[in-house]
Amino acid sequence: MIEKAVQQIMLGTVCKTEAQTKETLRCIKQAGYDGIELNGFMIRPTPFIVRMLTKFAGMPVGKGGNYHWKELLKEAGLHAVSLHEDLGSVRKDPDAVIREANEFQTKHIVITGMYRFDYSDKAAVCKLASDLNHAATELKKSGIQLSYHNHNCEFRKVEPGLTAYELLIRETDPDLVGFEFDSYWPTEAGVSAPDVMKRLGTRMKLFHINDRGTRITGPSMTPILTSDSMELGDGNMDLDALLTQAKAVGVDAVILETHKNWIDKSPLRSLERSAEYLKRCSF
Structure with a gap:
């Protein structure tokens, strides 16, 4: 069965206290989701500067690092489908990452792209491909799958006709x-997301889903509108x-x-609305 999950980064503004977090997770379960994708920097105490940087980037992480996420998820009836980590942490102390994955009973560790790269x-x-191969080797010994999450930077060309993403596919061990x-970012970069998914085939283990368009109604001030999530x-x-392609290759989670x-500037209203679409899809 393909699980339906929500990325934890959506929840910073509605997890300001442990009580609010419990209610948020209850709403996610009630909406029809099976789990949460956790972020290492949101389930452990985070330096002040990291919280400020993510807030300025429009992704406030809150103070969830002080909560007992394992118990919170269990109480809500949700599963940790995967855990986002940075490559440096995986390479520095793979045993610690493996212990954390086992604690949350997930077999997926995801590298979320490289900063200042x-x-x-x-x-x-x-x-980078070589480093991913090495880190994946260490995790696989404990039955943990390492996966790489894209944004739009990976669709820059490293040479004519060759993107960084294609090079990563080519140079990493299948x-x-x-x-x-994540299909939103190649679309934003002008790349065909379905084509990339077909290129990945069964190497696509998880699927980040989003939609892209505009809410603006009525006359436009100019002939140009800006798209957004x-x-x-x-x-x-x-x-x-x-979704048809994701199901065809047997991803573990959407x-x-x-x-x-x-x-209404509400992540809960938003994920509930998206859940209505997912309910119409056969998983």
Whole structure:
């Protein structure tokens, strides 16, 4: 069965206290989701500067690092489908990452992209692929799948006709490194998300789903509108085709993630609206 989940980054503004977090998780379960994708920096105490940087980026993380997430999820009847970590932490102390994955009973560790990294540098991308292979080897010994999550930077060219993402696919070991494919970002970069999904095939272990469009109604001030994230089914992405491909390759989970532009500025209203679309899909 393909699980339906919500990315924890959506929940910072509605997890300001442990009591509010319990209510938020209850709403997620009631909406029809099976689990949460956790972030390492949101389930452990985080330095003040990290909280400020994520807040300025439009993704406040709150103070969830002080909560007992394992107990909170269990009480809500939700499962940790995966855990986002940074590659440096995995390479520095793979045993600690493995212990945390086992604690949350998940087999998926996801690398969420690299900060201050030049995705147009072919040598750097090849080195990244090598590092992913090495980290994945360590995790696989304990039955943990390492996957890489894309944004739009990976669709920069490292040479004519070759993107950094294609190079990562090519240079990582198919038996070790999987992918958590986020279809919003290649679409934003002008790349065909369905084509990339077909290229990944069964290496796509998890699917980050979002929609893209605009809420503006009535006359436009100019002939140009700016697109943004939307609730599933309210935008213009071919979600039916994307989900069909995700199901065809047997992904373990479809994970909703939006950072802003929510209905009534409420992530809960937004994920409930998206849940209505997911309920119409056969998993």
